Amino acid sequence: MSDLVLVLNSGSSSIKYQLLHADSGEVVASGLAEKIGEAHGGRIVHECGGRKLVHEGPIADHRDGLRQAFEMFQETGIDLTTVGVGAVGHRVVHGGEVFWEPTIVTDDVLTTIRDLSELAPLHNPANAVGIESTRELLPGIPQVAVFDTAFFHGLPDAAKTYAIDAKVAAAHGIRKYGFHGTSHQYVSEKAAEFLGRDYTELNQIVFHLGNGASASAIRGGVAVDTTMGMTPLEGLVMGTRPGDLDPGIVPHLVRVADLDLAQVEQLLNRDSGLKGLSGVNDFRELGELVEKGDAAAELAYDVYIHRLRRYLGAYLVELGSVDVIVFTAGVGENAANVRADALAGLSGLGIEVDPGRNETRTPGVRRISPEFSPVEVLVVPTNEELAIARAAHSLTA
Ligand code: ADP
Numbered sequence: 001m002s003d004l005v006l007v008l009n010s011g012s013s014s015i016k017y018q019l020l021h022a023d024s025g026e027v028v029a030s031g032l033a034e035k036i037g038e039a040h041g042g043r044i045v046h047e048c049g050g051r052k053l054v055h056e057g058p059i060a061d062h063r064d065g066l067r068q069a070f071e072m073f074q075e076t077g078i079d080l081t082t083v084g085v086g087a088v089g090h091r092v093v094h095g096g097e098v099f100w101e102p103t104i105v106t107d108d109v110l111t112t113i114r115d116l117s118e119l120a121p122l123h124n125p126a127n128a129v130g131i132e133s134t135r136e137l138l139p140g141i142p143q144v145a146v147f148d149t150a151f152f153h154g155l156p157d158a159a160k161t162y163a164i165d166a167k168v169a170a171a172h173g174i175r176k177y178g179f180h181g182t183s184h185q186y187v188s189e190k191a192a193e194f195l196g197r198d199y200t201e202l203n204q205i206v207f208h209l210g211n212g213a214s215a216s217a218i219r220g221g222v223a224v225d226t227t228m229g230m231t232p233l234e235g236l237v238m239g240t241r242p243g244d245l246d247p248g249i250v251p252h253l254v255r256v257a258d259l260d261l262a263q264v265e266q267l268l269n270r271d272s273g274l275k276g277l278s279g280v281n282d283f284r285e286l287g288e289l290v291e292k293g294d295a296a297a298e299l300a301y302d303v304y305i306h307r308l309r310r311y312l313g314a315y316l317v318e319l320g321s322v323d324v325i326v327f328t329a330g331v332g333e334n335a336a337n338v339r340a341d342a343l344a345g346l347s348g349l350g351i352e353v354d355p356g357r358n359e360t361r362t363p364g365v366r367r368i369s370p371e372f373s374p375v376e377v378l379v380v381p382t383n384e385e386l387a388i389a390r391a392a393h394s395l396t397a
Helices: 062-075 107-118 124-137 166-171 181-195 249-255 261-270 273-278 283-291 295-319 329-334 336-342 355-359 384-396
Strands: 004-010 015-021 027-034 043-048 051-056 087-092 143-147 203-209 213-219 222-226 324-328 376-379
Touching (some): 004 384, 015 062, 051 062, 062 124, 087 124, 087 384, 107 124, 124 143, 143 384, 181 203, 181 213, 181 222, 181 384, 203 295, 203 329, 213 295, 222 295, 273 283, 273 295, 295 336, 329 336
Parallel strands (some): 004 087, 087 143
Antiparallel strands (some): 004 015, 015 027, 027 043, 203 213
């Protein structure tokens, strides 16, 4: 079976895609369709063999988005129906209690992914539509769902249980599930490979810092805690989400600030986090504001770092000892100041960042702790597409 895999990440109004070889990781083509279902601003950017095509115009729905993207493949000489795609791998956000392994999509699987929309109303419906449309457009090619929650399936009860009425929690699937699992697993495995150490012998703390952000504690290759919860709202401060929040704030917003449920959801998903505090959600823009001495941006940065350090402390204690700390995703891979500030003043715990190494950019995995430091601090570029492609390929080859 060909190792060529089409990987799709269908969001509520976007589709990210990549056609790649699962064995070598070589990317044949990639693209992003945005503003799906919106009257204005629909746009697909498609890159293939050094060529970049841009189509602008309305994209009615996910099926239309995929159809247009497939046409752009044709324009760059690739017919997806005949080029030998061995599998399509889909990122699916929530697997609930049902899915924790990459799973070949059948009608029943698709129905269950839809049913799990109760737990992930912003994500699973789009994932399901993406899968359904691809099944129609590429009949006969196996579709594989890879779940963002999977790596955290085995969280210990004490870590995954919320201290609310146990019957209510059980009736409504309320527990910590965790997200970004594909990335946490990929970079922690890469870290072990880079160090030439056995994955199952390392205790690791991973910080995945992108627009969404999460941390995890991994003991011997098994995730024992993570910051995101039943939904991706919990934990670290993110671009537009607050992370941890006193739950009493929600009824207060309804009762005193007179917000309805939709407004509260908008506030917590889109208008909080760095954006809520500083007006910008992009970390580079935040950095520019901080440089200019903008007080709101400085506070946003300080809150962001404070939260990172709080979880670092928690996970150090949970693990008892840590061998590796990993930074990944847009902010984690690029923002040297975040890495330095998150780990500042911890040499007594064996945690240090070498300033020269931290500032030096090289592609691939790199060590930013000093030579012979007891705790290895690494920057590991994440590659969720490759992890999904490999999972899909190994299931269908
Ligand atoms: P997503 O969660 O959408 O996959 P990414 O992992 O691409 O997000 O991360 C996006 C974030 O990374 C943005 O806040 C962006 O500003 C930040 N980022 C990207 N490059 C840099 C950089 N050179 N310095 C600081 N932040 C960066």
